């Protein structure tokens with residue numbers, strides 16, 4: 442009997458160890474009434490022939506009550522964006538947690554859940570740093586259903602195709618990060634869901 446209890450205790454402790462091995466901070470769960478435009482809760486749009494529709498989906502979600510559902514048509518030469526964070530054109534698109542309240546030095550990665558469609562197309566995940574410089578992490582949609590995509594800060598590449606006019610362009614990822622955005626890249630068309638954006642402790 443003692444042996445059984447011992448093994449049970451070992452199992453419990455190792456399970457607890459696995460759980461605490463990855464500490465996370467929930468940055469955004471998309472638990473908002475999704476709207477676009479100047480008063481929007483999500484800053485999204487498309488141009489040069491590409492089109493996008495963004496809504497909250499309660500039927501397909503990873504955490505909370507809903508995810509972000511993105512119907513998109515990304516054509517050659519077109520662009521699109523689905524962004525949340527501080528300082529966006531959409532006034533109500535800030536994360537539930539303030540960027541300046543986060544101890545960024547304690548985290549090594551940002552992650553999100555993607556509900557893939559196995560389209561074999563690429564999706565860009567961009568972050569905007571404290572100097573307005575945009576950094577990019579690329580993900581291939583090569584699976585079906587939910588998957589956690591972990592983007593280590595040291596794996597982001599500075600965007601060389603476009604930067605905002607006020608970007609510091611110092612090739613340094615300056616914290617706090619203020620904004621993240623998704624962009625399904627051309628040419629592709631379909632439906633994706635995003636949920637549960639987190640920071641992962643070192």
Ligand SMILES: [Ca+2]
Nearest residue numbers: 470504505507
């Ligand atoms: Ca959610």
Ligand SMILES: [Ca+2]
Nearest residue numbers: 572574613615
């Ligand atoms: Ca910078």
